[in-house]
Amino acid sequence: xxxxxxxxxxxxxxxxxxxxxxxxxxxxxxxxxxxxxxxxxxxxxxxxxxxxxxxxxxxxxxxxxxxxxxxxxxxxxxxxxxxxxxxxxxxxxxxxxxxxxxxxxxxxxxxxxxxxxxxxxxxxxxxxxxxxxxxxxxxxxxxxxxxxxxxxxxxxxxxxxxxxxxxxxxxxxxxxxxxxxxxxxxxxxxxxxxxxxxxxxxxxxxxxxxxxxxxxxxxxxxxxxxxxxxxxxxxxxxxxxxxxxxxxxxxxxxxxxxxxxxxxxxxxxxxxxxxxxxxxxxxxxxxxxxxxxxxxxxxxxxxxxxxxxxx
Amino acid sequence: xxxxxxxxxxxxxxxxxxxxxxxxxxxxxxxxxxxxxxxxxxxxxxxxxxxxxxxxxxxxxxxxxxxxxxxxxxxxxxxxxxxxxxxxxxxxxxxxxxxxxxxxxxxxxxxxxxxxxxxxxxxxxxxxxxxxxxxxxxxxxxxxxxxxxxxxxxxxxxxxxxxxxxxxxxxxxxxxxxxxxxxxxxxxxxxxxxxxxxxxxxxxxxxxxxxxxxxxxxxxxxxxxxxxxxxxxxxxxxxxxxxxxxxxxxxxxxxxxxxxxxxxxxxxxxxxxxxxxxxxxxxxxxxxxxxxxxxxxxxxxxxxxxxxxxxxxxxxxxxxxxxxxxxxxxxxxxxxxxxxxxxxxxxxxxxxxxxxxxxxxxxxxxxxxxxxxxxxxxxxxxxxxxxxxxxxxxxxxxxxxxxxxxxxxxxxxxxxxxxxxxxxxxxxxxxxxxxxxx
Numbered sequence: 235x236x237x238x239x240x241x242x243x244x245x246x247x248x249x250x251x252x253x254x255x256x257x258x259x260x261x262x263x264x265x266x267x268x269x270x271x272x273x274x275x276x277x278x279x280x281x282x283x284x285x286x287x288x289x290x291x292x293x294x295x296x297x298x299x300x301x302x303x304x305x306x307x308x309x310x311x312x313x314x315x316x317x318x319x320x321x322x323x324x325x326x327x328x329x330x331x332x333x334x335x336x337x338x339x340x341x342x343x344x345x346x347x348x349x350x351x352x353x354x355x356x357x358x359x360x361x362x363x364x365x366x367x368x369x370x371x372x373x374x375x376x377x378x379x380x381x382x383x384x385x386x387x388x389x390x391x392x393x394x395x396x397x398x399x400x401x402x403x404x405x406x407x408x409x410x411x412x413x414x415x416x417x418x419x420x421x422x423x424x425x426x427x428x429x430x431x432x433x434x435x436x437x438x439x440x441x442x443x444x445x446x447x448x449x450x451x452x453x454x455x456x457x458x459x460x461x462x463x464x465x466x467x468x469x470x471x472x473x474x475x476x477x478x479x480x481x482x483x484x485x486x487x488x489x490x491x492x493x494x495x496x497x498x499x500x501x502x503x504x505x506x507x508x509x510x511x512x513x514x515x516x517x518x519x520x521x522x523x524x525x526x527x528x529x530x531x532x533x534x535x536x537x538x539x540x541x542x543x544x545x
Numbered sequence: 546x547x548x549x550x551x552x553x554x555x556x557x558x559x560x561x562x563x564x565x566x567x568x569x570x571x572x573x574x575x576x577x578x579x580x581x582x583x584x585x586x587x588x589x590x591x592x593x594x595x596x597x598x599x600x601x602x603x604x605x606x607x608x609x610x611x612x613x614x615x616x617x618x619x620x621x622x623x624x625x626x627x628x629x630x631x632x633x634x635x636x637x638x639x640x641x642x643x644x645x646x647x648x649x650x651x652x653x654x655x656x657x658x659x660x661x662x663x664x665x666x667x668x669x670x671x672x673x674x675x676x677x678x679x680x681x682x683x684x685x686x687x688x689x690x691x692x693x694x695x696x697x698x699x700x701x702x703x704x705x706x707x708x709x710x711x712x713x714x715x716x717x718x719x720x721x722x723x724x725x726x727x728x729x730x731x732x733x734x735x736x737x738x739x740x741x742x743x744x745x746x747x748x749x750x751x752x753x754x755x756x757x758x759x760x761x762x763x764x765x766x767x768x769x770x771x772x773x774x775x776x777x778x779x780x781x782x783x784x785x786x787x788x789x790x791x792x793x794x795x796x797x798x799x800x801x802x803x804x805x806x807x808x809x810x811x812x813x814x815x816x817x818x819x820x821x822x823x824x825x826x827x828x829x830x831x832x833x834x835x836x837x838x839x840x841x842x843x844x845x846x847x848x849x850x851x852x853x854x855x856x857x858x859x860x861x862x863x864x865x866x867x868x869x870x871x872x873x874x875x876x877x878x879x880x881x882x883x884x885x886x887x888x889x890x891x892x893x894x895x896x897x898x899x900x901x902x903x904x905x906x907x908x909x910x911x912x913x914x915x916x917x918x919x920x921x922x923x924x925x926x927x928x929x930x931x932x933x934x935x936x937x938x939x940x941x942x943x944x945x946x947x948x949x950x951x952x953x954x955x956x957x958x959x960x961x962x963x964x965x966x967x968x969x970x971x972x973x974x975x976x977x978x979x980x981x982x983x
Contacts, residue, residue: 330870350872351745352826371874372744411744434741 243538246365248354249374250415258380258419264534264542265384265527271308272530282311285540288336289315291347291368292329297501297525298368302345302377305532311540314341329353330360337361343540346370364539372406377535378500379412381528383420385520386455388527389496394421399449399491400440401481402459402508403432405470409459409500414439425449428481431470446481450490457498458483458509474507483509488518496520550973551582555590555934557924559597560907564924569595571930574972579926586975588968592938596906597922598630598931598969600913602691602810603720603786603858604883606632606663608654609647610639615863615951617651620883621660623861623950625977627884628933628966632661633917636668637696643668643679645687652688660976661969662931664917666691669708669719673697678708681715690917693720695786698756700726702763709767709783713776718808718916720784723760723793724834728752733873735820735835743823745873748835750790757785757793761800764807781808781916787860789815789834791844798853808916810858811845813886817893818956828869828876829956832862849908850900856912857890859883863952881952885943887935889957891964934968941965 243261244252271279287306289299299315306313316332329348336344343364346354351373358365369375383393390396398417404410404426414424414437424440426433427449433442443449450456465471483497497509497518505511514521549572557564557579568581606620615623624632634651636642642651648665655663667689671677673696681692692712699705699721712719729752734740736747764783766772776782788794788809800807814832819839822830830836848854862879869876882889887909894900911921922929940963945955969977 329872348872350874351743352828353872355826356870356872374744406744408744411742435736436738436741438738438742 243542245539246354246358247376247535247539248358248365248367249376249412250379250419255419258416261380261534261538262384262387262531264537265380265531268309268530268533268537269527271533272526278308278310281309281537282306282540285342286312286314286340287343287345287536288341289313289345289368290332290336291315291317293347293349293369295347295369298347301525301528302366302368302532305529306536308529309533309537311536314339329357333357333361337363343536366535366539369408371408372411373408374412374415375408376412376416377528377532378409379416380535381524381531382413382457382498382500383416384531385498385524385527386422386496388523389520390454392421393417396422396454397452398422398424398455398457399453400424400426400457400459401446401449401483402428403461403465404428404437404442404459405432405434406462406465407459410440411437413457425453429471429477432465446487447490450487453491453495455496455498456483456488456491459500460502461504461508478507482507483513485510485513488513494518498524501525549577549582549584550586550588550970550975551584552588552590552595552934553581555593555595558594558902558906559924560903560911560921561923562903569924571970571973575930576924576926576928579924588934590934593934593936593967595924595932595934597910597924598933598971599628599887599909600631600919601629601859601861601883602633602856602913602916603695603812604632604634604861605637605863605879606634607638607863608651613951614865617655617663618658619949619951620861620863621655621658621663623881623884623948624661625969626949626966628887628935628969629661629883630931630933630969630971630976631664631919632883633664633666633691635695636666636693637673641668641673642666643671643673645680645683648684648687648689659974662971664688664690666693666695666720668692669694669699669712670704675699675701675704678704678711681712681717685715685717689717691718691720691784693722693786695720695722698722698724698726702759705760706763706767706772709764710772710774710776713778713782714774716918718781718784720786721760722787723753723756723785725752725755725759728755732835733831734823735837737820737838739820739823743826745823750792750837750841753788753790753834754792754796757796760785761796761805761807764800764805768805778806780806780918781855782806783808784916785809787812787815787834787858788845788848788854789837789841791841794844794848794853798848801853808855809853810856810913811849811854812858812860813882813889814880814956816842816845816849817889822956826873828871828873829880829954831873831876831878832880833878846894846898846900850904855908855916857886857908858913859886861950863950865952866954869954880956881948881950881954884948884950885955885957885962887966888962888964889960891935891937892962896963930970930973932970933966935964935966937964939963939965
């Protein structure tokens with residue numbers, strides 16, 4: 235983990251606006267090294283000894299929070315966590331007050347999950363400390379995109395010239411937005427597919443289609459997104475069976491994609507809704523690999539923002 | 546001659562045009578002479594322009610009930626600093642301004658403050674609930690100049706039709722926030738490429754156009770349909786607030802050409818900012834209707850020029866700093882702007898785009914006065930001395946901490962503007978005098 239080779243990194247991971255390909259690739263290389271750490275009997279290195287990291291989750295999450303906390307501990311950071319699932323209208327005030335209070339306790343970096351786009355940017359403006367966006371509303375979930383890219387590279391070798399199809403509720407998906415930002419930076423093309431009511435009018439980095447067959451055609455990988463049932467209450471979907479009939483990823487439909495195209499899902503999955511349950515457990519599925527890689531990627535992100543920035 | 550004011554060497558520009566330089570003698574609330582005279586107070590206006598005082602048909606002064614955001618004292622002080630001599634206050638306060646008593650109390654308090662003149666708008670429906678019409682005649686007698694449920698949209702077309710009929714019979718303009726709530730879908734910014742990219746709920750411009758189209762049909766029904774009651778208003782009957790879209794403007798233009806008594810206003814933010822500013826994810830730009838695209842801005846500029854847009858309304862909407870520091874979903878809609886509206890539009894429209902100065906002044910003065918049935922203020926001997934003296938040459942950045950408004954933030958903070966008002970007079974009395982050594 236030579237610091238001299240580390241390019242000047244942004245002091246935050248709010249999204250990929252301030253990141254370039256070299257920085258991302260360097261980060262993914264570090265993740266590779268972190269993966270090696272995770273394969274050891276003693277899965278711990280002293281890289282962040284003396285640093286304190288806070289996970290501040292204003293929106294419920296178990297998997298992402300655990301992944302970040304373990305990642306931080308495996309590189310020897312102290313971790314505190316704050317979780318609040320309140321829905322008070324003054325939650326924004328809570329964000330600022332909570333963060334400022336925590337900041338008096340000597341926190342070195344914040345991992346923040348919120349339900350509204352932009353709060354991570356506000357937090358960075360308030361604190362001027364490394365902020366890692368662990369999901370802000372519909373906007374961005376950059377570590378998910380990084381772990382997806384890492385997993386795809388592991389499977390496909392390189393992303394150069396590869397086609398990735400993202401299927402599901404694109405409109406409300408921070409995973410789709412972050413992947414559409416990151417994957418093209420690494421050479422892939424992205425096509426996003428879903429029913430018209432769940433597609434935005436445009437998505438930078440991706441082409442959009444309502445035609446599942448066209449989206450899957452020759453796709454080198456298929457990323458399936460979770461469908462939230464509350465979209466039905468908002469009139470965006472007539473019913474789940476209607477969605478399943480048009481967009482569920484099945485064994486049969488997966489044949490439209492390139493042979494052996496892997497299947498990704500950011501989880502948690504609704505089995506037999508967005509994809510056939512048996513597919514999730516098939517050799518095509520990288521879902522478990524994504525979870526494992528998530529830890530290595532998050533270790534790399536923390537390392538780069540806290541230690542790598544000195545390089 | 547006690548109490549008289551002489552403004553020396555002022556360049557005179559009103560809504561009718563530019564009238565050269567003059568020494569303006571003011572007394573008894575009127576312009577006594579345009580060729581000088583003796584006075585106890587003499588103001589040197591060399592390099593400055595004298596114009597009729599500005600008239601804001603749309604401001605939120607938050608009193609009663611939300612004085613933590615703004616009150617009459619701070620709001621009207623902010624107004625005169627912006628060159629306004631007259632302000633129409635919106636009724637979406639706590640309680641709602643829907644009774645003659647509240648209108649009277651507001652008028653009396655504002656008169657005591659001695660800043661800009663206050664003309665309260667009252668609710669179109671009781672409690673702004675969109676069901677029962679408020680007491681238009683009593684409200685008019687108390688001093689209300691307009692009826693509106695601003696802050697809410699009039700969902701029930703029948704109530705709006707009755708409101709138009711009833712208000713018109715008492716000479717009151719009905720002003721509406723035109724936006725289809727269903728089509729808006731809880732959007733917090735303009736629906737478009739930027740909202741898609743940022744992952745923020747979008748509010749389509751078609752929500753405005755769809756509601757304008759509906760409201761124009763209601764107006765047509767009231768004027769021409771079987772529901773017509775022989776109304777023959779000499780002026781606008783339906784006023785569309787804070788127009789923001791090209792499509793909305795097209796609909797209004799057609800309606801005006803067809804002779805419907807409709808009018809509209811545009812706010813300074815919709816002429817100078819776009820949804821691209823939301824890229825910063827800063828809720829300071831969160832406003833309703835939302836900031837639109839450059840194409841909309843260009844269309845609004847044209848509409849302002851050709852008169853399809855009648856006037857500038859600030860939609861001054863102050864909030865507390867804490868509220869505006871909430872996130873994009875929870876921060877309230879609104880921008881405080883009454884102090885910067887004139888220098889902003891003078892700088893951006895006249896200075897940078899060559900917009901004709903008298904036309905811009907017309908939209909700040911005669912335009913709004915005409916809608917509400919007020920006489921124009923012109924720079925003629927015998928004319929009312931409700932005036933503003935402003936400095937086209939003085940450049941100064943927007944510094945929100947100096948605002949008289951309680952809302953000390955601004956999307957234009959740091960913008961360097963010209964045209965800052967230095968003196969505001971209401972009926973011959975100086976209500977604002979800029980400190981020269983600021």
